[in-house]
Amino acid sequence: QQQVKxxxxxxxxxxxxxxxxxxxxxxxxxxxxxxxxxxxxxxPALLIAIRPDVSEKKEGRFTISFNKSAKQxxxxxxxxxxGDSATYFCAARANYGGSQGNLIFGKGTKLSVKP
Amino acid sequence: GAVVSQHPxxxxxxxxxxxxxxxxxxxxxxxxxxxxxQFPKQSLMLMATSNEGSxxxxxxxxxxxxxxxxxxxxxxxxxxxTSAHPEDSSFYICSARPTDRNTIYFGEGSWxxxx
Numbered sequence: 001q002q003q004v005k006x007x008x009x010x011x012x013x014x015x016x017x018x019x020x021x022x023x024x025x026x027x028x029x030x031x032x033x034x035x036x037x038x039x040x041x042x043x044p045a046l047l048i049a050i051r052p053d054v055s056e057k058k059e060g061r062f063t064i065s066f067n068k069s070a071k072q073x074x075x076x077x078x079x080x081x082x083g084d085s086a087t088y089f090c091a092a093r094a095n096y097g098g099s100q101g102n103l104i105f106g107k108g109t110k111l112s113v114k115p
Numbered sequence: 116g117a118v119v120s121q122h123p124x125x126x127x128x129x130x131x132x133x134x135x136x137x138x139x140x141x142x143x144x145x146x147x148x149x150x151x152x153q154f155p156k157q158s159l160m161l162m163a164t165s166n167e168g169s170x171x172x173x174x175x176x177x178x179x180x181x182x183x184x185x186x187x188x189x190x191x192x193x194x195x196x197t198s199a200h201p202e203d204s205s206f207y208i209c210s211a212r213p214t215d216r217n218t219i220y221f222g223e224g225s226w227x228x229x230x
Binding site: 032034036041042043044045046049089093101102103105106107108110 | 119121147149156157158159161164206208210212217218219220221222223224226
């Protein structure tokens with residue numbers, strides 16, 4: 001079963017704090033794990049992505065931690081700001097067989113950063 | 116970053132009519148484009164995968180005769196909602212994968228309201 005499980009469903013963080021969103025997957029054939037940020041009424045925007053041969057990737061305040069053996073990956077937002085308030089989706093790409101590389105999305109996490 | 120443009124961003128149509136939504140990759144060629152539907156506060160639901168010059172692959176439960184997809188060129192895919200009904204009202208989002216990269220980029224989405 002192709003699934004990506006994301007938690008928590010919603011998250012409230014104080015300004016300056018660390019936001020942590022977790023995802024777990026089942027299919028070991030997934031080979032690409034992006035995170036998307038979506039503001040209300042807008043399309044998702046690619047935030048950061050990682051491949052399974054790397055355990056961590058950092059871009060500015062955003063860090064992905066990847067645990068291949070546990071089949072888990074997480075997004076850390078350091079020094080969270082009110083402007084980070086959005087819905088975040090983790091995803092995994094199935095790049096095998098007839099899947100044609102489509103993304104399997106988690107259900108999303110609504111992040112609210114309080115000033 | 117790569118840009119994917121959707122048009123129109125918002126459209127209102129009457130029940131029974133058809134409406135076309137365009138998805139264009141502005142600065143790259145995309146062999147594969149994906150169409151999603153998103154309900155309020157929910158994750159993205161893949162509707163179909165379109166490949167340039169061939170028939171789209173529809174996900175289970177998506178009516179291919181109702182949601183017509185055409186991928187006529189490497190930079191343009193269209194979704195036509197035929198005989199629209201109020202329950203078709205939703206946020207439709209496309210994404211595209213450049214032929215030379217594994218990253219997937221999303222459009223800004225199109226709000227469809229059927230009255």
